[in-house]
Amino acid sequence: MLNKLMMTTAAAALALSVSATAQEATTTEQLNQEQGAMIEDTQHAEDTMLHDSDAVANAKKLYQDAMDEEIDEMNEVASILIDAEELYSDASKLPDSETPVREHLMELSKERAQQREEIQQFVANKGAEADTYGEAVGTGHRAFTQIRTAFENDKVVAVEEVLRGEKYIVDEINERIESKEIASEDAVNLLKDIRAEVEASIAELEMQKS
DSSP states (O other): OHHHHHHHHHHHHHHHHHHHHHHHHHHHHHHHHHHHHHHHHHHHHHHHHHHHHHHHHHHHHHHHHHHHHHHHHHHHHHHHHHHHHHHHHHHHTSSOTTSHHHHHHHHHHHHHHHHHHHHHHHHHHTTSOOOOSOOSSSHHHHHHHHHHHHHHHOHHHHHHHHHHHHHHHHHHHHHHHHTTSSOSHHHHHHHHHHHHHHHHHHHHHHHHHO
């Protein structure tokens, strides 16, 4: 009977040992699995951060490209207004400056100067360099330079040339707004305000022509 008790005790001890070993193996396996999961999570987080960093960098580049494009377009409008300002002023100093058309030209020159300053200030506020020169060549410059010749020869033709110059400004502004090259709300609103003022000038010139 003593032998039987000893065998029973030994079997129980062996069972406990096996159970402990199995439990230890299970615990180690769980720890390994958890560690592996943590490594995977860490790698995923790092990959996500890198992906997000690339996305942020790409978004910043796209924004800067759009801003640069908008600045270029606003500077082009400023150049057109510089041509109008200078050539309206020149035309207003020709003989017969007391005529209503020439007085209107003087006012137009001042108005275009103010608009040009507003655009230049807008560009400067964006941290860019504003244009300070006219187009020099191109459709716009030709449209305004012909005003002087027209005034020297025929007042009716002169009014038509001023109207053509003003309509050119409106067309250029419309083209930029409609093409979405100028996208920021403050830039669009500024151009719309300028367009409204030019359109008012066109209406007044149409009345003087009739």
